[in-house]
Amino acid sequence: MTADRYRIQRNDYKNFNSQRVFVRREGEPRYQGEFVLYWMQIHRRLHSNFALEYAIGHANQLGKPLLIVEALRCGYPWASDRVHHFIMQGMAEHATVAEKRGLNYYAFLENPDHSGSGMLETLARRACLIVSDEFPAYIIPAHNKALTEKLVNNRASDVPFITIDANGVIPLQATEKAPYAAYNFRNILQKLFPEAWEHPPLDDPLERLINRSHVSFPKDFTQRYPRADAHLRDEAAMRKFMAALPIDHSVTALPALPGTRKAALDRLENFTENILARYSDERNDPDAAAASGLSPYLHFGKISSFEVTRAAFARQPAKWSVDRLAYNKGSKGFFSAGAGLTAVDDFLDEALTWRETGYHFCHHTPKYDQFSSLPNWALDTLKQHAKDKREHLYSLEQLRAGETHDEIWNAAQCQLVETGIIHNYLRMLWGKKILEWTQSPEQALEYLIELNNLYSIDGRNPNSYSGIFWILGRFDRPWQERPIFGKIRYMSSPLARKKIAMTKYLERFGRTAVEQSLFD
């Protein structure tokens, strides 16, 4: 069968979702190619994924099979057992699904560093077009830029290359500039949500894939880029493989947090059924465990924000429907007005407003991780107070080890090192203290990025930078002036102790608890 000729262009989609398409190398598909390649980088899921759906659309149009390549480097910034294990568990799950459903899925794990070089260019020579993930932070923009340059400048292949934004409900290209505050983005979200909601991703796009023929690989390819299957076989094989890698083994894997889609869906179900109703009242209490715990799964793309939103809507009272959304110029209450649940509104205000504020900010701000990207009022006030006397000063090593005078801070750091997360309220306090206890705001930023991105399983995400830079004033407003902080919002441990329930938390993560667990 010969496919009709066509060009890849952004308005391929005639609807709202055309804004999800980033044509990095335009042109006609290579009709003589053997397959459409989907290079899965960060939207690591086989469901509810616009990028996968887009690749399948072209495979069907061209009458070709689809090849899904999921790879993991070993020299990525903050590489650790924690991140590797999480991603490998997801790859193992994909390998099982692929076998059951007869998909062309190629999992590749680098060892040693750079051993994956040239893999994509080699596949590009056989592909009709390449589709990958759009993501506005960490190493993904550089990966996408590098492949584009290789394709365009080095003429590795004349294949088109498209990245697709499956990050959130509002496409990154639907905003014109970086939001300066959550209320600013909330206003945009309210305007665009109804249309975005009418154009969700397909739940199971693979169902639509027509050409199911097998893609084979020559021996020289599989020798140079061996399939990862044997290392993904079971827990022991994964551990053995990781142990030989040049990655940080002190940042340990998290057995309690499996990196699978199944774990993401279970967590979402448990949260919406058993916890969401008390989210508004108890989210800030570390003892209550009333947050969703979804951030690692959202970060690695194991679940989509459409799925999360749909599950939250399902908890609305029976008489509620999206027709009851209340446009209110950036105030809260958009999802709960008209007899909806405040808890659903509060949760979606985090999962949609706050989360996507950060994604859109990074998309429009290439220097999103630089000190200079703070708003002017914050830069000015921090500069004015840069030389203020600090009562306590800690080195990165002392902070890393949780060796400060502050019991709550040490407990939060212990939770981070041990479990890969910090309770949200304490994460804010944790960050504010780093600003107070370091020599300069620039050093505070450096330490915050290092500690957050090394230990947090949800780190290296646009929200990492929202949270870290919020500590220094981004998305916030000036408050009453005080030493060191200037007009930046201040938080204190004694006040936190009064405000929130954390007895159990301190028993679990406090210094005494840690010492006991070391010696009992």
Ligand SMILES: Cc1cc2nc3c(=O)[nH]c(=O)nc-3n(C[C@H](O)[C@H](O)[C@H](O)COP(=O)(O)OP(=O)(O)OC[C@H]3O[C@@H](n4cnc5c(N)ncnc54)[C@H](O)[C@@H]3O)c2cc1C
């Ligand atoms: C210093 C600091 C560092 C942070 N680093 C990260 C990080 O590395 N990765 C990360 O995902 N979040 C980060 N945050 C934001 C927030 O702490 C986490 O998103 C949240 O605690 C994750 O837990 P949860 O999934 O149970 O959240 P829930 O309360 O259940 O919220 C649901 C989802 O909404 C989003 N969300 C919630 N709070 C925020 C917020 N304040 N800003 C942006 N999105 C939010 C997340 O995607 C989250 O999974 C940081 C905050 C601070 C103050």
